[in-house]
Amino acid sequence: MTAGPTTDPRAAAAGTATPPKRRGTELALLGFAVLITLVAQAIVDLTVTGSLTTELATFGLWFTALWTVAHLVVRRWAPYADPLLLPAVALLIGLGLSFIHRLDLAARQAGSTVSREDAPVQLVWATLGLVLFVGVLLVLRDHRLLSRFAYTLALIGLVLLAIPAVLPASLSEVNGAKIWIRVAGFSIQPGEFAKICLTVFFAAYLVDKRDVLALASRRVMGLELPRGRDLGPVLVAWGLSILVLVFERDLGSSLLLFGIFVVMLYVATERASWLVIGLGLFAGGALIAYQLFGHVQQRVDSWLDPFEYYDGSGFQVAQALFGLGTGGLFGAGLGGGRPDQVPVAKSDFIAAAVGEELGLFGLVAVIIVYLVLVERGLRTSLIVRDAFGKLLAAGLSFAIAWQVFVVLGGVTGLLPLTGLTTPFLAYGGSSLVANFVLVAVLVRISDAARRPAAPTGPPKPALGDAPTEVVQT
Amino acid sequence: MTAEIVLQIFRFGFLLLLWLFIFAAFRVVRADLFGGRAGRVASVPPRAAAPGKKKARGGPKTLVVTAGPLTGTKITLGDQPILIGRADDSTLVLTDDFASSRHARLTNRGGQWYVEDLGSTNGTYLDQQRVQGPLLVGPGQPIRIGQTALELRS
Numbered sequence: 256m257t258a259g260p261t262t263d264p265r266a267a268a269a270g271t272a273t274p275p276k277r278r279g280t281e282l283a284l285l286g287f288a289v290l291i292t293l294v295a296q297a298i299v300d301l302t303v304t305g306s307l308t309t310e311l312a313t314f315g316l317w318f319t320a321l322w323t324v325a326h327l328v329v330r331r332w333a334p335y336a337d338p339l340l341l342p343a344v345a346l347l348i349g350l351g352l353s354f355i356h357r358l359d360l361a362a363r364q365a366g367s368t369v370s371r372e373d374a375p376v377q378l379v380w381a382t383l384g385l386v387l388f389v390g391v392l393l394v395l396r397d398h399r400l401l402s403r404f405a406y407t408l409a410l411i412g413l414v415l416l417a418i419p420a421v422l423p424a425s426l427s428e429v430n431g432a433k434i435w436i437r438v439a440g441f442s443i444q445p446g447e448f449a450k451i452c453l454t455v456f457f458a459a460y461l462v463d464k465r466d467v468l469a470l471a472s473r474r475v476m477g478l479e480l481p482r483g484r485d486l487g488p489v490l491v492a493w494g495l496s497i498l499v500l501v502f503e504r505d506l507g508s509s510l511l512l513f514g515i516f517v518v519m520l521y522v523a524t525e526r527a528s529w530l531v532i533g534l535g536l537f538a539g540g541a542l543i544a545y546q547l548f549g550h551v552q553q554r555v556d557s558w559l560d561p562f563e564y565y566d567g568s569g570f571q572v573a574q575a576l577f578g579l580g581t582g583g584l585f586g587a588g589l590g591g592g593r594p595d596q597v598p599v600a601k602s603d604f605i606a607a608a609v610g611e612e613l614g615l616f617g618l619v620a621v622i623i624v625y626l627v628l629v630e631r632g633l634r635t636s637l638i639v640r641d642a643f644g645k646l647l648a649a650g651l652s653f654a655i656a657w658q659v660f661v662v663l664g665g666v667t668g669l670l671p672l673t674g675l676t677t678p679f680l681a682y683g684g685s686s687l688v689a690n691f692v693l694v695a696v697l698v699r700i701s702d703a704a705r706r707p708a709a710p711t712g713p714p715k716p717a718l719g720d721a722p723t724e725v726v727q728t
Numbered sequence: 729m730t731a732e733i734v735l736q737i738f739r740f741g742f743l744l745l746l747w748l749f750i751f752a753a754f755r756v757v758r759a760d761l762f763g764g765r766a767g768r769v770a771s772v773p774p775r776a777a778a779p780g781k782k783k784a785r786g787g788p789k790t791l792v793v794t795a796g797p798l799t800g801t802k803i804t805l806g807d808q809p810i811l812i813g814r815a816d817d818s819t820l821v822l823t824d825d826f827a828s829s830r831h832a833r834l835t836n837r838g839g840q841w842y843v844e845d846l847g848s849t850n851g852t853y854l855d856q857q858r859v860q861g862p863l864l865v866g867p868g869q870p871i872r873i874g875q876t877a878l879e880l881r882s
Contacts, residue, residue, distance in 0.1 A: 277756075284749075284753065284756070287748075287749055287752060288749065290745075294742065294745060298738045298742060301738075302735065338756060342749075343753070346749060585740065585743065586739065586743070587739075588735055588738055589738065589742060591735065591739070613742070613743060613746070614743070616743050616747070617742075617743055620747055620749075623750050624749075624750065627750070627754075637825070638825045640815075640829075
């Protein structure tokens with residue numbers, strides 16, 4: 256190369272302008288999120304019971320300690336990580352805890368004797384999630400290591416996904432969806448972990464195969480259609496999601512998995528035709544499932560008109576819609592509504608509780624916090640240098656966005672009900688812990704993305720024109 | 729009555745608090761996009777009369793980075809094309825969020841240098857004009873890629 260740089264640009268980059276780490280911003284916003292949570296808890300206590308309890312102090316200390324640890328770990332082991340990921344997560348979990356606490360109080364007031372307090376349990380789950388978060392950051396020092404275990408993770412993901420389908424209904428079925436493992440008083444939703452494992456696998460697989468999937472095509476009606484034999488992977492993913500739909504009776508996991516795969520295929524190949532093919536396949540599959548299975552028909556019927564089935568399958572959605580309507584624009588105020596009127600308001604329908612007590616403005620605020628989280632994830636995907644990291648970050652961020660969309664769609668009557676949980680907000684241990692792991696991976700990738708390029712060695716030889724990015728493994 | 733007022737304060741105060749958080753988060757997003765460097769990108773002076781505008785025989789000799797994180801970097805021009813982007817195999821490796829992996833290329837054709845955009849996301853600008861096809865670059869004319877500005881010097 257005759258046009259050799261007289262000064263090494265990498266050295267110059269590291270020497271002259273160190274990009275800001277923005278850990279202080281993160282700390283300030285984390286403090287703000289913790290403050291909002293404590294205020295929410297205090298308002299709930301004051302409104303519902305009329306007095307503050309010592310529990311609030313205990314909770315406050317524990318919750319603050321949780322995020323202090325998270326912040327210190329990120330500061331030490333992922334110093335360039337995105338400053339908004341953690342605060343957004345902290346606020347969502349804090350709001351979730353406040354609403355679970357609020358519903359606990361409602362149950363206590365109703366004189367229910369059997370119901371245990373769920374908020375402390377959720378706090379324990381959050382602590383466990385944080386331990387895993389720290390563990391992932393400590394063990395996974397470079398996200399590219401994950402691509403080496405892609406096929407192992409795929410196997411783990413598939414096994415996790417298959418376990419509830421194989422187990423007898425007594426161990427795996429809750430409210431008609433066979434997506435659980437219930438052992439000794441604990442219930443785990445393995446699908447939440449399968450989601451992450453399979454996303455990692457998809458990313459690694461697509462980095463390998465995307466050239467084939469993107470290049471060979473013919474043009475039909477303005478769309479670049481792939482060759483028939485390249486449809487294999489998308490058909491396998493589709494078959495998998497249909498199997499989940501049939502054997503686990505869960506539209507949610509099915510939609511989530513297939514959606515993640517199709518979108519990652521689209522991101523990897525930049526071919527919109529994959530989206531069209533994916534939508535078509537899923538619509539076809541869903542139609543067949545509708546014809547064949549009674550429980551699917553029931554879900555669809557109660558989605559189309561929840562009030563007609565008010566005494567049966569439509570009751571939950573109808574109550575949620577009443578709640579949202581009561582909330583109106585500004586909500587009934589924390590502790591001022593009756594969100595306990597919706598069945599399982601703590602987990603599946605926590606968004607209805609938020610909508611009732613904080614109103615449209617509150618619910619939109621929560622959605623925007625999700626939006627911030629997803630935006631940071633997608634931005635990480637844009638600026639990270641390696642293709643695997645790009646696809647993984649895009650896939651994980653999309654998983655959050657898609658899950659929020661499907662759940663809120665179900666609660667507001669836009670989509671049929673699914674068994675997915677609102678990430679971070681809803682009561683549910685597996686979901687919370689799994690999503691902590693997801694965020695840990697995102698934090699790790701964003702640290703790599705924002706870290707200035709290390710001034711190491713001479714520039715690598717040009718690799719020609721074939722790849723778009725250089726993947727170092 | 730006072731209890732009612734307190735409840736209303738809680739009700740709207742909490743919503744206000746939530747939105748303040750979002751406002752703060754958006755400020756961070758904004759700072760991240762423009763990060764105090766906003767002014768610098770916009771205020772790169774268009775060098776109408778650069779030092780070596782005197783029709784140098786043999787054309788320009790160096791490519792100089794005049795703005796952005798790599799300011800001061802010089803690349804000696806030869807016959808080879810110069811690839812600019814974030815990919816590690818570029819001649820000039822940019823660490824700029826707004827640059828694409830393979831962003832732009834400078835090619836020498838008979839002593840004249842042409843700039844070409846390689847399908848970048850955010851575009852390449854010669855003076856104020858977005859580069860579509862190959863464009864002739866005069867000495868001192870700023871080429872802008874994201875937050876980085878480059879120019880040819882004799």
